[in-house]
Amino acid sequence: xxxxFAGRILAHLTHDNxxxxxxxxxxxxxxxxxxxxxxxxxxxxxxxxxxxVEIGSDDNVRLPGYGDxxxxxxxINVKGFAFxxxxxxxxxxxxxxxxxxxxDAISGDRVRCRVMRRSSSGSRDRGRGAGRSKRPGGxxxxxxxxxxxxxxxxxxxxxxxxxxxxxxxxxxxxxxGRILQAPxxxxxxxxxxxxxxxxxxxxxxxxxxxxxxxxxAITEVLGVSGEPxxxxxxxxxxxxxRDGFEDVVLDEARAAAATFEHDATQIGSDREDLxxxxxxxxxxxxxxxxxxxxxxxxxxxxxxxxxxxxIADVANFVETGSEIxxxxxxxxxxxxLPRLVLPMIPETLSNGVCSLxxxxxxFTKSAFINLDKRGRVMSTRLARTLIHSRKRLTYLxxxxxxxxxxxxxxxxxxxxxxxxxxxxDALRRADKLARIIRARRLRDGMLVLGLPEFExxxxxxxxxxxxxxxxxxxxxxxxxxxxxxxxxxxxxTFSDLSLPLLRRVHPEPTFHDIEELREHARVVGxxxxxxxxxxxxxxxxxxxxxSPASRAIHFAVLxxxxxxxxSPAIIGHFALAGxxxxxxxxxxxxxxxxMVHRAIDAFLDHTENGRKVPGGKGRxxxxxxxxxxxxxxxxxxxxxxxxxxxDTEVAAEGAERDLRSFLVxxxxxxxxxxxxxxxVVTHIRPNGGLFVSLDRYLVDGMASLSELGSxxxxxxxxxxxxxxxxxxxxxxxxxxxxxxxxxxxxxxADPAGRQLDLAVVEIIDRAPKVEDSGPRTSPPRGGRGxxxxxxxxxxxxxxxxxxxxxxxxxxx
Numbered sequence: 001x002x003x004x005f006a007g008r009i010l011a012h013l014t015h016d017n018x019x020x021x022x023x024x025x026x027x028x029x030x031x032x033x034x035x036x037x038x039x040x041x042x043x044x045x046x047x048x049x050x051x052x053v054e055i056g057s058d059d060n061v062r063l064p065g066y067g068d069x070x071x072x073x074x075x076i077n078v079k080g081f082a083f084x085x086x087x088x089x090x091x092x093x094x095x096x097x098x099x100x101x102x103x104d105a106i107s108g109d110r111v112r113c114r115v116m117r118r119s120s121s122g123s124r125d126r127g128r129g130a131g132r133s134k135r136p137g138g139x140x141x142x143x144x145x146x147x148x149x150x151x152x153x154x155x156x157x158x159x160x161x162x163x164x165x166x167x168x169x170x171x172x173x174x175x176x177g178r179i180l181q182a183p184x185x186x187x188x189x190x191x192x193x194x195x196x197x198x199x200x201x202x203x204x205x206x207x208x209x210x211x212x213x214x215x216x217a218i219t220e221v222l223g224v225s226g227e228p229x230x231x232x233x234x235x236x237x238x239x240x241x242r243d244g245f246e247d248v249v250l251d252e253a254r255a256a257a258a259t260f261e262h263d264a265t266q267i268g269s270d271r272e273d274l275x276x277x278x279x280x281x282x283x284x285x286x287x288x289x290x291x292x293x294x295x296x297x298x299x300x301x302x303x304x305x306x307x308x309x310x311i312a313d314v315a316n317f318v319e320t321g322s323e324i325x326x327x328x329x330x331x332x333x334x335x336x337l338p339r340l341v342l343p344m345i346p347e348t349l350s351n352g353v354c355s356l357x358x359x360x361x362x363f364t365k366s367a368f369i370n371l372d373k374r375g376r377v378m379s380t381r382l383a384r385t386l387i388h389s390r391k392r393l394t395y396l397x398x399x400x401x402x403x404x405x406x407x408x409x410x411x412x413x414x415x416x417x418x419x420x421x422x423x424x425d426a427l428r429r430a431d432k433l434a435r436i437i438r439a440r441r442l443r444d445g446m447l448v449l450g451l452p453e454f455e456x457x458x459x460x461x462x463x464x465x466x467x468x469x470x471x472x473x474x475x476x477x478x479x480x481x482x483x484x485x486x487x488x489x490x491x492x493t494f495s496d497l498s499l500p501l502l503r504r505v506h507p508e509p510t511f512h513d514i515e516e517l518r519e520h521a522r523v524v525g526x527x528x529x530x531x532x533x534x535x536x537x538x539x540x541x542x543x544x545x546x547s548p549a550s551r552a553i554h555f556a557v558l559x560x561x562x563x564x565x566x567s568p569a570i571i572g573h574f575a576l577a578g579x580x581x582x583x584x585x586x587x588x589x590x591x592x593x594x595m596v597h598r599a600i601d602a603f604l605d606h607t608e609n610g611r612k613v614p615g616g617k618g619r620x621x622x623x624x625x626x627x628x629x630x631x632x633x634x635x636x637x638x639x640x641x642x643x644x645x646x647d648t649e650v651a652a653e654g655a656e657r658d659l660r661s662f663l664v665x666x667x668x669x670x671x672x673x674x675x676x677x678x679x680v681v682t683h684i685r686p687n688g689g690l691f692v693s694l695d696r697y698l699v700d701g702m703a704s705l706s707e708l709g710s711x712x713x714x715x716x717x718x719x720x721x722x723x724x725x726x727x728x729x730x731x732x733x734x735x736x737x738x739x740x741x742x743x744x745x746x747x748x749a750d751p752a753g754r755q756l757d758l759a760v761v762e763i764i765d766r767a768p769k770v771e772d773s774g775p776r777t778s779p780p781r782g783g784r785g786x787x788x789x790x791x792x793x794x795x796x797x798x799x800x801x802x803x804x805x806x807x808x809x810x811x812x
Contacts, residue, residue, distance in 0.1 A: 005036070005043035006052075007635020008500060011569035013053065013063050014089040015507065020060035030570055033498045035620050052088065063091040066115045066145060070095060071153065076107045078178055084113055084147060092145060101148040104207035107179045108156025108240075113147035158203050161234035163225045163752060164189060164218075166196045173202055173216055174752070177238035177658070184214035192218045199225040199234050226751065228462030231662055232340055239655040241335050242327075245346050249323045253346040256317040256324070260353045264361045264386065270609050271384045274366070278422055279310055280391040281356055282398045282475055285414050289343075290356040291588040293364070293389050294482055296429045303373035305433050309486035310387050312354045313363035314587035315597040318345065320631070325594075329641070332648025334589035337659050339462055342652075343589070350588045358392040358415055365600055367486040367584070375436040380489040382600055383610040391415070391423055399473035402431045434478040437485060445534045445577035447561075449554045450545050454698055456663065464667035467697050483585045484576060490596060491580035493603070495570065497623050502595045502638045503582045505571040506564040508534070517560040523684075523725035523738045524549045525769030534574060549739025549767040551693065552682045563650075566592050566642035568635045592645050595633065602631040661754045664699045668756065669749035676761055681740045684720065684727060690736065692744050692758055701756030703744055708734070708760045736760070739767030 012018060012030055021029065023044050032040045044061070047053040054064050072095070076082040080099030087110075095113055105111050162175040164186070172183040184204065194200055201220040208214030223230035236243055245253075267273050279295045295308035318324045328344050335342040343350045356362050366385040370378045392415045393401070400409035401424055410417040442448070457466040487504070494501040509517075517537075518528045524547070526540050537557060544553040561575060566583075573581040584600075587593040606625055607613045614622055626632055633641070682700060683691040692703040705718050705727070716729040718736075726737035736742070741764040748757035 005032070005040050005635070006047055007637075007639050008568055008570075009040075009043055009047060009635075010052065010063075010089055011567050011635060011639050013061065013091075015505075015567075015569055015571060020056070020058070020062050022059050023055075023061055026061060031495065031498070035623070036498055063089050065091055066095065068115055069112060069150070070115055070147070071110065071112050073156070074102065074105050074107060074109050074111050074149070076102055076105070076179075076181070078181060080181070082107075082149075084111060084149075095145070095147040097147045097149060100210050101146075102209070103149040103152065104209040105149050105152050106157070106204075106207065109152050110154040110156065111149045112151040112153055114150045115145060115147050117145055152207075157240055159201060159219070159237055159240075160204070160216075161199060161201050161222070161237040164194050164196055164198045164200050173200060173218075175238075176234050176752075179238070180208070180214065182208060182213070184208065184216040186216055186218060189218060192221050194218055194221045197225055199223060199227075199230045201234075201237050226666065228339075228458075228663065232337060232462075232659060235337065235655050235659045235662075236342070239651045239658070241342055241651065241655055242331050243342050245327065246323075249327050250346055250348070252322055252324050253317075253348040257348050257353045260317075260363075264363070267386055270604070271363070271386055272366070272609060274308075274310070274385045275361060275388040277308075277387070278390050278426055279308070279387045280393060280423065280426070281358070281389055282393045282395060282479055285394045285396075285412065288347075288355065289350045289588045290389070290392070291354070291586050292479070292483065293356045293387060294430065294479075296426055296433060298429050298433075304378070305371045305373075305375075305429075307369045307371065307433065307482060307485060308366055309369070309482055309585065310356070310364040310366045310385060311486070311585050311593075311597075312356055312588055313365050313384065313597070314345070314349070314354050314594055315365075315601055316363050317349055317354060318594065320598065324349075328591050328594065329644075332591050332645040333652055335652035335655060337656050338456060338663060339458060344591065345588065354588055356387065356389050358389050361386055361388055365584075365597055367489045369485050369489050371433070371437070373436075375433070375440040377485070377489070380493060381610050382490065382493060382604060384601075384604055391419075395473045395475045396471055398427055398475045398478075402427050402475070430478050430482075431474065434474075434481045437481045438477060441481070441484075441577065445538055447534065447538055447541060447557070447575045447577075449541065449558060450550055451554050451558070452551065452698065454696065456660070462663075463670075464663045467664075484578075484581075487582055487584050488578055488580060490584040490600065491582040494582075494599065495580045497603075497619070497626065499599070499623060499626055499632055500568050500635045500638055501582055501599055502566055502568060502592045502633075502642055503570070503580070504564055504573065504592070505567045505569055505581070506573040506575055507562050507571050508574045509560050509562055514560055517556050519725055520553060520556040520738055524553060524767060534577060544739075547739065547767060548680065548741055548765060551680050552739045552767075555682055555693075563646075565646040568638040568642065590645070591648075592641070595638070595641060598631040599633075602626055602629040605629075658754065661699060662751050664697050665749050665754060665756055666751040668697070668699075668746055669751060672746050673749060674746060676743050676745050678764065679742055679744050679758075681736060681738055681742060684725065684736075684738060690727065690760070692742060692760070694744070699756060701744070701758040703742075703758040703760050704747070705729075705736070705760050707745065708763070734763070735766075736763060737767060741765040741767070 008030060009026065012026060023041070027037065027040055048055065051064060053061055055061055070084070070086050072084040072086040074082050074084045074097070082097040082102050083094040084097060085094050095115065097113065157179065160175050160180060162173040165172050165174060171186040171189040173186055174183050199222040200218045201222060202216040202218050204214055205217050206212070206215035222233045277295055279293045281290045281293045283290055291312040293310040295310065297306040318328065324345055331344045334344045356364065364385045364387050366383050368381040372378055394412050394414055396412040397409045400412065401419060406419065453470040454467040455470050456464050457468060459465050491501065491503060514532060521528045521540055524544060526543055528536055528540065541554060541557060544550050572579045582596050583590055583593045584596050585593065587597050603626060604610050606622060677694050679692040679694045681690060682693045690703045690705065691700050693700045716731045718727045718729050721728050724737070726735045728735045742760050743762040743764055744758040745761050747759050
């Protein structure tokens with residue numbers, strides 16, 4: 001089955017960190033087993049025959065280059081230029097489209113492009129020559145490849161939201177978001193009884209381009225712009241999120257749920273009964289969909305641990321190809337907006353029979369991980385199981401119980417405040433094991449960001465009235481560590497069998513990504529080597545963790561690191577310092593997890609529910625059998641799903657961030673305009689631009705220096721010192737740098753534009769230089785200190801904040 005490897009090879013070659021390699025080198029990089037070597041070679045041959053890869057004179061494998069034309073999906077920048085992601089992978093990657101050459105395309109459209117070669121003299125060449133050509137005198141002239149949209153093949157989106165305004169006799173809609181860059185004309189706004197100041201949903205009748213204004217037809221009037229509920233609906237429309245379910249999906253969900261009561265009493269050999277085992281959940285106080293539970297055993301004699309991670313068996317209720325499945329795939333994930341959840345599957349399942357509620361039987365898939373006294377994994381077992389969660393705990397409740405404060409625990413409970421001794425012992429064991437695992441991961445190089453998080457407080461109308469820091473209970477870390485272990489255990493299981501799986505991949509940052517971070521580090525006195533590895537970045541994070549510059553540096557690291565995505569490629573997870581990682585622990589809210597659960601079902605069906613996993617030749621037969629099981633999707637399908645779910649994740653995160661920004665800036669406009677608030681300098685641009693993040697609300701604004709100092713100093717000219725990176729006043733000698741604590745005035749707050757203008761009025765404290773541990777020698781990129789050869793996100797990344805605002809996104 002060469003097709004099993006074709007998708008993996010393409011995914012491997014497509015990745016940004018791939019460097020041209022021979023087939024043998026790729027075989028080693030992909031960890032192809034000796035038993036599969038012939039199949040791998042056949043897959044390479046097929047890809048060559050189909051012109052999907054090519055082998056050069058240096059014997060290295062590359063993707064083919066651009067032809068004269070290409071088709072793909074376009075994404076347009078706010079400045080007018082664009083990139084097109086090809087439908088079929090090419091070695092040059094995304095095609096750059098200059099401003100003015102996008103025709104009437106908008107972001108998300110599928111387009112056909114004309115490919116052109118442009119020399120340094122500015123001329124364009126449609127030839128298919130090499131990347132360099134020779135002048136008559138022998139001088140080398142570098143050519144860049146650019147594109148021009150020749151045709152829009154398919155519209156990605158047709159519905160948008162925006163504010164209706166009247167300008168003279170003309171009516172326009174100012175679109176929300178950044179997909180449409182300019183107002184669009186409305187010929188008949190009164191057809192829907194819309195009036196100036198309304199937030200409306202519209203469809204484009206005429207798409208805008210460089211020479212003409214777009215035209216729109218209003219399809220729905222949401223209400224008065226600025227109202228929280230109206231803005232929420234507008235964000236949903238602007239980001240293309242899906243809300244509500246069709247009747248056929250709801251009917252299927254009810255039918256699936258109705259079978260559970262009977263099925264739960266008919267447990268056979270294909271599901272292990274764990275109903276007598278102590279299993280419990282730890283979640284935010286307002287959680288409704290409990291998708292993970294834990295159990296923990298400790299052998300004092302051997303010093304060994306058994307960690308059980310039990311995940312809602314959503315695949316049991318959502319069949320492949322069903323209406324629920326198709327809708328879940330379209331959504332890709334649940335979306336968590338302020339005050340609103342858009343679930344991936346209907347609440348009948350997500351908050352009902354799939355949710356691991358206290359005291360009721362629930363179907364789960366379990367990962368049993370055996371660890372030694374240093375937290376090193378000894379063995380792993382997967383199984384379909386039935387559990388009865390003994391106790392539903394909140395994070396603060398569980399933390400109080402671990403610390404022995406029963407009175408405080410009862411204040412944070414959302415269930416009956418009764419705690420048996422067995423539960424208290426299990427919590428203390430969980431705390432101990434999580435600390436052991438965390439210490440092991442830190443030794444291995446796991447990156448830990450120290451970024452503050454605040455929870456918004458709303459009034460009855462949905463307006464922000466305050467912000468409170470989120471709790472820092474170690475119980476969050478307990479769950480994070482355990483979920484990461486389970487995710488890795490599943491990924492290792494399929495890697496050991498050389499079977500395709502939809503993985504969560506996080507490549508190391510590239511040299512160009514690291515340049516800005518190196519400058520930021522230099523400002524606070526830390527020298528990063530020219531090609532820093534994970535150890536260097538970890539040293540920077542640790543050195544600045546307790547410094548005032550912490551927020552600025554840690555945000556800079558976050559911006560530097562590549563976004564974690566979904567792919568079948570074996571790339572690894574840079575931030576977690578792991579070679580194998582997949583999302584298994586949240587199938588209620590992430591479609592990739594559901595795909596992984598189906599692959600696990602195939603594995604369990606052929607191993608007597610995980611009890612008999614063969615070795616030797618039996619393992620090869622198992623791999624062959626599973627390779628033909630439709631529940632284990634091929635790499636091509638996984639690549640397609642991975643791209644789609646990576647995109648839906650970005651859309652959901654963007655929607656949450658966008659709405660949160662609106663609500664916070666609206667609050668500042670209504671309650672704090674003209675007020676002075678503390679903040680920290682988080683970014684300095686070479687042109688002198690200064691950004692400050694407000695301490696309490698974690699919103700950034702562009703800050704001016706015109707009000708800093710005495711009246712005679714306020715026209716002082718500020719320039720950036722190249723050596724220190726700080727802004728320095730030419731006359732007074734005052735300076736501002738990354739991490740400096742300042743007081744700023746709220747000059748202008750524009751909720752609709754998501755813009756905040758600030759003025760620095762006082763420098764409170766200058767960020768001290770951090771202690772640099774001295775020169776570090778980075779190992780070669782791709783070596784032991786790097787994930788390049790094997791492969792932000794997962795348990796490490798900031799994700800969904802919970803069913804109400806916990807840190808459930810950090811569960812992986």
